[in-house]
Amino acid sequence: MPTENELFGAVDALLEQVAQDDLPSPAERRRLREAACLTQAQVATALHTRRETVASWESGRNEPRPPQRAAYARLLEKLAERFPSPAAEAERFPGPAAEAERLPAPAAEAERLPVRAAEPGPSETANAPVEPTRPEGETVPAPEAPPAVAAPSRPAATTRVSSPTRPGAPGASGASSTPGTPRTSGAPGAKKAAKKQSHAAVADPRFENGPLAVVDVDEAGRVLAYCVGGLILDVPAKSLPSLIEWTLTEAGLGQARLHRNGRDADPLLVLTPAALERYGLPAALSQEERRAGRLPDGHKVVRQLARADWKLTRRGLGPWARIYRPADGARRNCVQLCVPSWNALDAREWDKKDDPVLPTMHPADLARYLGTYAQRVMTPRGTTAVTGLELMVALRPPTRAEKDEATGEFRQAFNADALTSVYDVVECEVPDEHPLLKGKFARHHLRTPAEMLMEEPYDWCRPLTDEECMNPFLVAIDVNMSFAAATNGLTVGLNGPTHLTGNPAFDPSLPGSWLVDLSHVDLSRVRFGGRTVDGDRLPSPFTPKGDRPTGPAWYATPTVAYAVELGFQVAPIEAYVRTRTGRYLDGWYKRLRDAYVETMADCGVTTDLGGPEFLDAMARSKRSTRRWRCWWARSRRRPRAASESSGSATGARCRTTSRGRRSRGRPGARTSGPPCWPTSASASTAS
Numbered sequence: 307m308p309t310e311n312e313l314f315g316a317v318d319a320l321l322e323q324v325a326q327d328d329l330p331s332p333a334e335r336r337r338l339r340e341a342a343c344l345t346q347a348q349v350a351t352a353l354h355t356r357r358e359t360v361a362s363w364e365s366g367r368n369e370p371r372p373p374q375r376a377a378y379a380r381l382l383e384k385l386a387e388r389f390p391s392p393a394a395e396a397e398r399f400p401g402p403a404a405e406a407e408r409l410p411a412p413a414a415e416a417e418r419l420p421v422r423a424a425e426p427g428p429s430e431t432a433n434a435p436v437e438p439t440r441p442e443g444e445t446v447p448a449p450e451a452p453p454a455v456a457a458p459s460r461p462a463a464t465t466r467v468s469s470p471t472r473p474g475a476p477g478a479s480g481a482s483s484t485p486g487t488p489r490t491s492g493a494p495g496a497k498k499a500a501k502k503q504s505h506a507a508v509a510d511p512r513f514e515n516g517p518l519a520v521v522d523v524d525e526a527g528r529v530l531a532y533c534v535g536g537l538i539l540d541v542p543a544k545s546l547p548s549l550i551e552w553t554l555t556e557a558g559l560g561q562a563r564l565h566r567n568g569r570d571a572d573p574l575l576v577l578t579p580a581a582l583e584r585y586g587l588p589a590a591l592s593q594e595e596r597r598a599g600r601l602p603d604g605h606k607v608v609r610q611l612a613r614a615d616w617k618l619t620r621r622g623l624g625p626w627a628r629i630y631r632p633a634d635g636a637r638r639n640c641v642q643l644c645v646p647s648w649n650a651l652d653a654r655e656w657d658k659k660d661d662p663v664l665p666t667m668h669p670a671d672l673a674r675y676l677g678t679y680a681q682r683v684m685t686p687r688g689t690t691a692v693t694g695l696e697l698m699v700a701l702r703p704p705t706r707a708e709k710d711e712a713t714g715e716f717r718q719a720f721n722a723d724a725l726t727s728v729y730d731v732v733e734c735e736v737p738d739e740h741p742l743l744k745g746k747f748a749r750h751h752l753r754t755p756a757e758m759l760m761e762e763p764y765d766w767c768r769p770l771t772d773e774e775c776m777n778p779f780l781v782a783i784d785v786n787m788s789f790a791a792a793t794n795g796l797t798v799g800l801n802g803p804t805h806l807t808g809n810p811a812f813d814p815s816l817p818g819s820w821l822v823d824l825s826h827v828d829l830s831r832v833r834f835g836g837r838t839v840d841g842d843r844l845p846s847p848f849t850p851k852g853d854r855p856t857g858p859a860w861y862a863t864p865t866v867a868y869a870v871e872l873g874f875q876v877a878p879i880e881a882y883v884r885t886r887t888g889r890y891l892d893g894w895y896k897r898l899r900d901a902y903v904e905t906m907a908d909c910g911v912t913t914d915l916g917g918p919e920f921l922d923a924m925a926r927s928k929r930s931t932r933r934w935r936c937w938w939a940r941s942r943r944r945p946r947a948a949s950e951s952s953g954s955a956t957g958a959r960c961r962t963t964s965r966g967r968r969s970r971g972r973p974g975a976r977t978s979g980p981p982c983w984p985t986s987a988s989a990s991t992a993s
Contacts, residue, residue: 329379332366334391338382339364341389343565343701343893345723353377510562515539517561517680518574520669521549521581529584531557531575532669534677546585546607547614549575550629550641561685564697564897567706567721571685572628572640576676578669579647586610591648600624625650626688644686646672655690682901694898701893723888729802732882734759734819734860755849755859759819766845766852790898793891796864799884806881814867818883822876823858824848824869833873 330338339349346360353360353374362368363378370378516534521541523529529541539557543549553559559573579589586607588595595601600622601608608623619628625648630640644650646664651657657664664672679686687696704726708719720726736742738753747753799817812820827848829841845852847868848861858879869876903913909927911920 328383329370329375330382330386332364334386335382336364337391338385338389340892340896342385345889349378349381352381513558513560513562513570513573515558516677517559517571517685518576518673518676519553519557519559520576520578520673520676522578522669523580523584529581530669532673533559534673534681536670536674538670545610546587547610547616549585550611550616551614553641554639561680564684564700565703565893568700568703569638571680571700572638572642574642574644574676574680574685576644576646576672582645582647587645589647596649598622600627624648642685642687652689682904683897694894697897698891698894701897702890723800723890725800725890727801732803732805732819733757734821735882755855756821756857757860759860759862760850761862761865762850764845764852765850768843768845771843787902790895790902793895794899795889796891797887798890799886800888800890801884801886803882804885806878806883808880810878810881812866812870812876812878813883814863814870815887816881816883816885817863817887818881819860819862820866820876820881821858821860821879822866823879824855824861824866824874824876825857827855827869827872827874829854834871 329335339346346364347357350357350360355374359368363370369375515537519531519533519539521529521531529543531539531541533539541549541552543552553573553575557573559575561571563570577585577587582589587601591601601624603622605623608618611618611623611629616629616631619630621627623643625645627643627645628640629643630638633639651664653659653662653664664675667675676686684693684697684700687693702721702724704721704724705718706721707716709716731740731742733742733746734757737758738747738751797815797817803818812822827846829844829846832839832841846854848855848859848865863883866876866878906912906927909923911923911927915923
């Protein structure tokens with residue numbers, strides 16, 4: 307008779323065998339690892355194997371063997387639970403393109419929506435939110451509440467609910483349905499909006515009403531919060547402090563963290579001019595307030611916040627304001643305000659400069675516009691550049707909670723793959739206005755390439771040849787997205803500079819700046835792909851103007867590496883390099899790429915189109931709604947804005963990491979890259 311331990315051992319062996327036979331495809335293995343922002347080296351360390359072995363598992367060259375196979379299968383299984391495949395998500399929840407086809411115009415529907423507040427007493431059950439009737443055969447996630455009764459038929463299609471009771475609060479149980487469930491009509495648009503809202507609740511019940519809300523006042527004087535998905539909430543707050551309190555306790559707004567070591571995004575309230583007037587704020591800033599970027603500390607609303615123990619950051623109460631109280635354990639007490647009429651959504655970044663859309667957009671449309679941005683990128687935090695920098699930190703948090711084995715308490719620990727400190731800068735990598743250069747040069751002195759790293763996008767052109775004029779096509783480069791594409795796989799420095807002198811040997815694995823003479827590079831005899839190519843009609847890849855270099859100059863590591871790739875010898879004179887490196891921007895690039903591809907798909911341009919089909923789809927996309935054209939423009943400009951503002955925290959573009967390749971028509975060139983990248987966590991999070 308076998309013992310209990312022997313039986314358990316046999317069962318464990320069976321379970322291990324099941325795990326060994328149940329591995330996803332190699333492509334899915336890689337997707338899951340990248341979705342979790344894990345490197346192959348981290349997975350290899352956890353499984354006590356080599357990084358090359360993990361790479362072979364993800365490429366399909368080899369398959370894991372015991373004992374690593376069972377552990378690897380468990381890792382992939384848990385990652386799949388947290389990061390389901392896009393195909394599975396799309397099957398469960400239709401995307402914005404499908405939703406846009408089914409949803410009637412929210413602005414028109416909101417105008418005719420009869421807003422009804424919750425009534426006390428016996429009528430409370432009758433007015434409780436109900437689950438909408440769904441077409442026969444449609445599958446939805448299992449509800450957490452008891453089955454709902456049929457909704458009364460009303461002409462309104464936009465969903466709405468009174469101030470929802472938070473889960474676990476009094477009144478959240480009993481005969482009423484799930485707290486925060488929107489009240490809907492029998493119209494198809496309402497059903498789909500409710501389905502979209504239920505998806506948000508399933509994703510994270512803490513933020514069941516989405517990442518943000520647009521607060522407005524209707525003609526009847528009622529304060530309403532327009533949320534993502536067509537939901538409208540009653541706002542009972544009579545003052546700005548009570549509005550902040552309501553947002554944190556009842557509104558159900560916010561966004562889950564993008565990284566396991568990160569933090570949840572704070573709820574965002576967008577205040578319309580009518581809402582500003584209701585809460586005692588000016589509809590527009592005075593000239594002095596615009597220069598200061600904030601209301602004076604003596605303003606009555608600022609004093610109201612102070613009396614209620616709410617604090618403001620050093621930016622004060624301005625176009626983008628953050629209002630907070632000290633955190634309660636792991637729970638943050640922070641709300642962000644966005645005031646479009648104070649130029650928070652600058653037309654040069656968030657809108658179309660020549661044909662602004664946002665000022666005339668209905669609150670429901672504005673909530674959908676910004677909500678789409680939040681869902682695909684992150685909750686806006688300021689300008690598109692600042693939001694892009696915040697996205698870097700959200701995907702690569704500098705710290706994590708680590709348990710002290712001795713005391714059992716959690717303490718702060720730094721993440722090795724993140725920017726965790728502020729490092730020194732060097733003269734050749736800072737612009738003329740940097741304090742480091744004070745007194746080193748005469749006034750109005752223009753530094754030369756031998757004194758300053760000049761890695762900027764091209765400013766070059768030449769006349770077309772007769773042969774080129776006869777071509778029936780043009781080759782165009784999306785300059786904005788090329789800044790993002792250059793970050794794909796880019797190695798950047800994660801520590802301070804190391805000064806190399808005495809003609810150091812060039813090392814392409816060390817990001818930094820190299821003083822080297824490339825004047826001998828002759829584009830008419832470029833070696834590429836094992837053959838000589840005449841690239842004399844192309845601009846020089848080593849100067850912003852496209853001219854041939856004339857002597858020693860500072861170049862970033864990828865630029866010097868490109869000279870070597872073209873078949874030329876390089877002899878650096880000195881260099882400033884970073885010895886601790888990593889692919890810091892991989893997750894950032896993938897997030898922006900997916901947002902761009904999804905937005906293009908909403909405009910009818912997908913990745914599987916051929917040449918003629920692509921051109922036709924691009925022509926049709928110009929006839930799409932003004933809102934989606936505006937969003938598309940923002941998704942294309944965001945990577946460049948973030949890259950060009952990455953050093954704004956120090957008042958300069960601090961070039962202390964590896965640069966991406968510039969946008970150039972050179973033989974075999976990859977897509978272009980940014981002029982500079984942030985040097986520290988501080989430089990990424992400020993502004």
